[in-house]
Amino acid sequence: MKALRKYLDKIKPNFEEGGKLHWLHSTFDAFETFLFVPNSTSRSGVHIHDARDSKRTMTLVIVALIPALLMGMYNVGLQHYMALGLEVSLLTKFIYGFLAVLPQIVVSYVVGLGIEFIIAQIRKEEVAEGFLVTGILIPMIVPVDTPLWMIAVATAFAVIFAKEVFGGTGYNIFNVALITRAFLFFSYPSKMSGDQVWVRTADTFGMGKGTVIDGFSGATPLGQIATTGAGSFGEFTFQGITGQPLSISDMFFGFIPGSVGEVSTFAILLGAILLIMTGVGSWKTMLSVFLGGAVAVAVVNLFAQNAIMEMPAQYHFLLGGFAFGAVFMATDPVTSARTERGKWIYGFLIGLLAITIRVFNPGYPEGMMLAILFMNAFAPLIDFYVIDGNIKRRLKRATPSK
Amino acid sequence: MANRINIKKGLQIPLLGAAEEIIKGTVKSEFVCICPEDFHGITPKLAVKVDDAVKAGTPLFYEKNHPDMLFASPVSGVVNAIERGEKRRILRIVIKTDSNEQYEDFGAKQVASLSGEEVKKSILNAGIWFLIKQRPYDVVASPDKGPRDIFVTGFDTAPLAASYDFLLKDKEADLQTGLDALAKLTTGKVYLSVSSKTTLKGLLDAKNVTISEFNGPHPAGNVGVQINHIKPVNRGETVWTLNAVDVAIIGRLFNKGITDLTRTVALTGSEVMQRGYYNMVIGTELKQIFEKNVTEGISLRYISGNPLTGRKIDGNGELRAYDSQVTVIPEGDDIHEAFGWASLSPKRYSAGATYLPFRKKFRLDARLMGGPRAIIVSNEYDKVFPMDIYPEQLIKAIIAFNIDKMEQLGIYEVAPEDFALCEFVDTSKLELQRIVRTGLDLLRKEME
Numbered sequence: 001m002k003a004l005r006k007y008l009d010k011i012k013p014n015f016e017e018g019g020k021l022h023w024l025h026s027t028f029d030a031f032e033t034f035l036f037v038p039n040s041t042s043r044s045g046v047h048i049h050d051a052r053d054s055k056r057t058m059t060l061v062i063v064a065l066i067p068a069l070l071m072g073m074y075n076v077g078l079q080h081y082m083a084l085g086l087e088v089s090l091l092t093k094f095i096y097g098f099l100a101v102l103p104q105i106v107v108s109y110v111v112g113l114g115i116e117f118i119i120a121q122i123r124k125e126e127v128a129e130g131f132l133v134t135g136i137l138i139p140m141i142v143p144v145d146t147p148l149w150m151i152a153v154a155t156a157f158a159v160i161f162a163k164e165v166f167g168g169t170g171y172n173i174f175n176v177a178l179i180t181r182a183f184l185f186f187s188y189p190s191k192m193s194g195d196q197v198w199v200r201t202a203d204t205f206g207m208g209k210g211t212v213i214d215g216f217s218g219a220t221p222l223g224q225i226a227t228t229g230a231g232s233f234g235e236f237t238f239q240g241i242t243g244q245p246l247s248i249s250d251m252f253f254g255f256i257p258g259s260v261g262e263v264s265t266f267a268i269l270l271g272a273i274l275l276i277m278t279g280v281g282s283w284k285t286m287l288s289v290f291l292g293g294a295v296a297v298a299v300v301n302l303f304a305q306n307a308i309m310e311m312p313a314q315y316h317f318l319l320g321g322f323a324f325g326a327v328f329m330a331t332d333p334v335t336s337a338r339t340e341r342g343k344w345i346y347g348f349l350i351g352l353l354a355i356t357i358r359v360f361n362p363g364y365p366e367g368m369m370l371a372i373l374f375m376n377a378f379a380p381l382i383d384f385y386v387i388d389g390n391i392k393r394r395l396k397r398a399t400p401s402k
Numbered sequence: 403m404a405n406r407i408n409i410k411k412g413l414q415i416p417l418l419g420a421a422e423e424i425i426k427g428t429v430k431s432e433f434v435c436i437c438p439e440d441f442h443g444i445t446p447k448l449a450v451k452v453d454d455a456v457k458a459g460t461p462l463f464y465e466k467n468h469p470d471m472l473f474a475s476p477v478s479g480v481v482n483a484i485e486r487g488e489k490r491r492i493l494r495i496v497i498k499t500d501s502n503e504q505y506e507d508f509g510a511k512q513v514a515s516l517s518g519e520e521v522k523k524s525i526l527n528a529g530i531w532f533l534i535k536q537r538p539y540d541v542v543a544s545p546d547k548g549p550r551d552i553f554v555t556g557f558d559t560a561p562l563a564a565s566y567d568f569l570l571k572d573k574e575a576d577l578q579t580g581l582d583a584l585a586k587l588t589t590g591k592v593y594l595s596v597s598s599k600t601t602l603k604g605l606l607d608a609k610n611v612t613i614s615e616f617n618g619p620h621p622a623g624n625v626g627v628q629i630n631h632i633k634p635v636n637r638g639e640t641v642w643t644l645n646a647v648d649v650a651i652i653g654r655l656f657n658k659g660i661t662d663l664t665r666t667v668a669l670t671g672s673e674v675m676q677r678g679y680y681n682m683v684i685g686t687e688l689k690q691i692f693e694k695n696v697t698e699g700i701s702l703r704y705i706s707g708n709p710l711t712g713r714k715i716d717g718n719g720e721l722r723a724y725d726s727q728v729t730v731i732p733e734g735d736d737i738h739e740a741f742g743w744a745s746l747s748p749k750r751y752s753a754g755a756t757y758l759p760f761r762k763k764f765r766l767d768a769r770l771m772g773g774p775r776a777i778i779v780s781n782e783y784d785k786v787f788p789m790d791i792y793p794e795q796l797i798k799a800i801i802a803f804n805i806d807k808m809e810q811l812g813i814y815e816v817a818p819e820d821f822a823l824c825e826f827v828d829t830s831k832l833e834l835q836r837i838v839r840t841g842l843d844l845l846r847k848e849m850e
Contacts, residue, residue, distance in 0.1 A: 005738050033773060034741075034743075035740060035741065036738045036742070037738075037739040037740075037742035037769065037771060038769070038770065038773060039734060039735050039736070039738060039769055040735075041733055041734055041767070041769050041770065042770055043833075044833050045818075045833050045834065046709065046710045046822050046826045046835065047709045047712065047729075048710070048731065048766040048767070048768065049766075049769065049771045049826060049831065050753055050826055050828070051750035051752045051756075052752040052753075052754055052771075053742075053743070053771055053772020053773070053829055054775045054778060054829055054830065055743035056742070056756050056772075057778070057779060058743075126773045126774070126775075128775055128776070129775075130778070169775070169776060169778065170777055170778045171776055278754065279756070280756065280779075282780075282781070333778055333780040334778055336780070338780040338795075339792065340781055340784065387792055390791070390792055390812075391810040391811065393790070394636075394810065394812060397634060398638070
């Protein structure tokens with residue numbers, strides 16, 4: 001490390017004011033602060049600072065995402081070889097999934113970070129870390145078969161129009177990863193929904209070649225129940241891609257078709273525990289999303305007319321992006337409500353809306369994305385009313401009752 | 403029975419380097435410097451010239467808009483130099499001290515027999531009015547208008563702060579006289595806040611005041627927090643604020659008839675070898691107590707005050723006017739720590755749980771530990787801000803300088819020091835105290 005430090009000190013003057021590479025200053029700074037904690041000391045105000053910075057915060061979110069990412073990668077391989085009717089080792093399944101997802105992660109990071117670096121350079125600011133999380137979220141919430149160029153286009157759109165035009169990390173109104181997904185969803189619907197996109201049947205770098213077995217169906221469990229002809233939930237069974245019935249444990253551990261991040265509720269739970277323990281994610285938001293969901297399910301169960309309306313709450317929470325959205329998307333501090341009381345309302349309404357969209361819009365069984373984006377727009381309004389309570393209290397105090 | 407208030411929000415930063423409760427001696431320096439910038443909100447006009455002889459209590463300068471508000475010399479001697487900066491702003495007034503201390507005689511007075519106006523005149527005249535500050539704006543109190551109430555804090559919860567019980571041990575009579583004097587200055591009440599841990603009779607049994615007992619972590623000792631819990635400041639109201647140590651200095655004026663700006667000062671910080679208390683007047687050069695008493699070989703940060711709100715000084719700097727504490731910590735600019743974002747080092751301290759709590763006490767340096775960012779993490783400030791105010795929203799209103807919003811969100815109740823802990827925990831490394839100070843100054847200009 002010492003040699004590296006020496007090298008950095010040697011080339012640093014080039015990037016400072018007046019140096020010939022000054023136009024790359026933000027880039028140099030980003031790499032330098034990635035390698036070493038900046039040794040700039042406080043000039044005004046407090047003389048000591050907490051060791052937690054933006055990099056640490058984002059790192060912890062990424063660590064929290066890793067269990068879900070690994071389980072999701074394994075599941076990509078699992079579903080693939082199941083579709084092909086091949087028996088292979090656990091490791092082979094994981095490697096297949098890893099190779100299938102890796103290019104998406106690379107594309108999302110290269111495009112997103114590239115734009116972030118360029119814009120930071122133009123603004124002469126430090127490169128913010130926000131995209132480190134967004135960049136890994138994107139491959140986790142899109143179908144595994146999404147073409148790389150689509151991810152590139154959607155990421156570029158989201159980073160520029162959902163974040164940078166508002167001023168960059170910390171100023172955006174909508175969750176950037178969800179905007180990426182929404183962009184894909186509305187621009188390329190055939191690649192984003194239906195029965196063909198959730199299980200990768202093609203080979204990856206020559207690995208896992210083969211033909212799909214008879215009776216294969218790539219429909220997600222939520223897709224199945226939304227389009228089922230069954231009159232009641234009792235008559236309906238969730239099926240895996242080869243027609244086998246799915247158990248609750250399959251849904252909990254994530255052996256079902258779906259996008260990489262959302263399938264394993266178990267892995268999401270591990271991430272949630274880390275986020276709550278470190279205080280990075282708000283337990284209030286997470287809990288209130290589930291509360292809102294539970295209330296909505298209870299109401300639709302009461303007036304149930306068909307199978308999906310009869311579906312009990314645990315299925316809603318295990319299937320689709322509900323848990324993933326609650327833990328990793330709704331808790332994004334920038335786009336969520338910022339007051340503590342606001343977070344309860346914000347989360348509750350997300351849960352409520354997500355279930356409502358799921359149940360009443362059979363063409364679109366996944367309500368989480370729209371629910372969160374919708375509530376992103378309303379988060380400032382929620383905060384406004386929470387803070388207004390404080391303002392009113394102060395005004396009342398100032399005008400003594402005569 | 404005292405009204406007991408529990409403060410739950412806040413943070414006691416576990417710093418290494420608390421002072422041992424022993425008086426290590428009295429420090430006298432050849433030169434004593436007074437920096438008018440310490441007295442926020444006044445415009446100084448000189449009352450002395452270079453080579454003038456002064457006594458302790460002789461006015462060095464006065465406030466431009468209140469010529470009766472004098473600022474006393476803490477020592478007797480000869481004005482050695484007047485250093486000026488940009489736009490001829492007075493930076494420092496340097497006095498070469500005499501060997502035998504002489505005091506201006508203001509005459510000992512019985513506070514009970516004085517009127518409010520006479521008490522005010524005595525304090526102004528003795529040059530120690532600056533010990534009284536006011537909210538809103540957190541500036542030296544304006545003597546024109548009496549305050550709604552006066553608030554006195556009887557303890558300091560800042561990191562490594564001096565114990566008021568120790569500072570006030572032999573000054574209980576002065577403290578009571580000071581409180582009696584303050585009671586004359588307001589038609590409202592004098593509120594004294596004491597720590598639930600205090601054992602000092604002078605604080606617990608103080609007369610002529612309303613006592614509230616506070617229990618909890620820093621910033622429970624901040625007078626702003628106490629006001630917010632006892633009787634908040636509303637728009638259009640003014641309250642005066644002091645700490646008990648300064649009240650005792652005012653009391654001394656009436657008991658002895660002299661301006662004695664001697665403070666008992668805690669020498670603290672992880673880099674000080676022999677930590678303890680010293681007696682000295684304000685403005686005393688500190689190099690004698692630093693010499694051969696601090697870690698060598700690394701760059702150091704010397705602070706007059708505590709590590710949260712203190713002022714950065716040089717190794718040969720002086721004790722600033724309001725401080726009863728001097729702190730030395732590592733500067734940290736010579737440290738290159740690799741991959742801090744992934745660090746599991748037990749030396750790192752975080753108020754949140756993003757690092758594992760391996761240790762009980764920490765040796766923190768002056769590094770920012772990150773780069774400045776926009777406000778990203780929510781609910782960070784609230785956790786260490788025990789007032790009925792939304793700190794993040796108030797900060798944003800100040801940055802935008804939206805006067806209506808600032809008023810609505812409670813700008814009149816806060817001082818920069820109330821945001822010190824927010825600044826410490828801030829993931830985005832923003833200079834919150836500077837933002838609040840600038841906001842208050844601009845607002846004051848706008849309003850007055």
